[in-house]
Amino acid sequence: MMNDDTKDIIITKHNFRKKSFLAFSFFILFAIFAIFVWKKINHATDVAGTPKPLRTILDKNEKIFSSIFSDQHLSKTYPVSEAVKKVRVNGDIGLKSDLDTSWRLHLVLHPGDTLLLTMDDIKKFPKTELVYDFKCIEGWSQITHWGGVKFSDFLKKYDPSASQEKYAGLSTPDNEYYVGIDMASMLHPQTILCYEMNGKQLPVNQGYPLRLIIPVKYGIKHLKRIGTIFFSNERPPDYWYERGYDYYSGL
């Protein structure tokens, strides 16, 4: 009644005890093994703030998910009317020093060969406006409205060979905040060097005069007040990566 009785068998009590003992031995061994693995993971040496075994898998995740990454996968866009007026400000690292009035974008073509660009140089490109759901790694998101130039257009003009490199590194003028981003994400059609928010000049707390907007990444990669951009085949240093976060942080 309780069970499917086609699976009933008759065994000796002795045999049943033997089977139970074996099964429970395996069960307890498995439990000990699971606890052992858990402790081993959590006590492993840290690589950039995360235990090495976890870091290894996170890097594997990057390989897997960057292989399905496509320029054709666009972040959803919204009508301008849906963009919030009060845009959340979540970080000011790299913005604490006074902004040098003679700000220039330092584009490192080769080590020792740096191009200094003004805002006028950047505004020469056709302006792209983007209204999308900005996603913070903390879990909140906001529909926001930005304007600037496509990074891919910018790079094509000033440093076309750089697209062969694997990564771009960006940092604030004071080098307090810095990010590393894979080239595929940098060349994504929605990645922009941004100088406008809600149709107006970028506020200082949002990264005036120039910030990165990169919808295929979490907010932590949207560096404000860009000072320097360089390219490399090695991973450039990344502020939050060093504090235990995933390097890729792709969406």
Place this chain on the structure above:
Amino acid sequence: MKIKVNKKHPLAIRWLHWINFPVLAVMVWSGMLIYWANDVYRIGWGDKTILKFFPDSFYKAFHIPFRLAEGMSIHFVFMWLFAINGLIYFLFLLFSGEWRLIFPNKKSFKESFLVVLHDLRIRKTAPPQKKYNAAQRIAYSLVILMGLGSILTGLSIYKPTQFHTLTSLLGGYEWARIEHFTLTILFSLFFIVHIIQVVLAGWNNFQSMVTGLFVVDKNAIPVQQPIIENKIEDTINDPTDQVGPVESTNNLHEDSDKTEEIIKHDE
């Protein structure tokens, strides 16, 4: 002494079940570390909040605050184990035919009501069942669906641009996060009810999830000897048998230690 046992849980199901338990626990735990960083969900209306997810005392008790990075790295590693283990489990159900014992059938939805009444001690008898009763069939099948739901909602908040179609289908990024969270709460509620039911069902039921063998009859009538070569009338009287005496063609072996005669019912 001989006892009659039922081979209730196949080995694969036991392994997959017990692997899933710690893995799901780790997923829920690391999910909590992540959720803390933006803990906006509550039950209530307007300014009135009945239940905040989660009270500060709860966070403090479990040392949850300021561990977002840790939570994410654990979550995005153990997600593979959860998904792969779940997939193997589902495939095993399909190919072993075990699904027939777990997925609800036509009667299950009507009967599950009677089972609940029986469990609440309102009704004396429970409907006849095979491995699982109607309520268990529905609950266990729902949990499988919830697992799939957790993977899909999880994927759609993990990579909302790469899986934008999926994210839109689930109502967008923020809805997918709410759904993912809700499923976690449902898993936790399922876990509580599951534990209560297991405790109520007793040791025999619990140990069968480890050993696979559910004791049906502690004093099965000793196997009859001698053996007649031809078909014999099986005289074993099965109290749980509703069909009546059965023809058995199995030869009964002499070496009693190795005997595991399967009593087959002709259908």
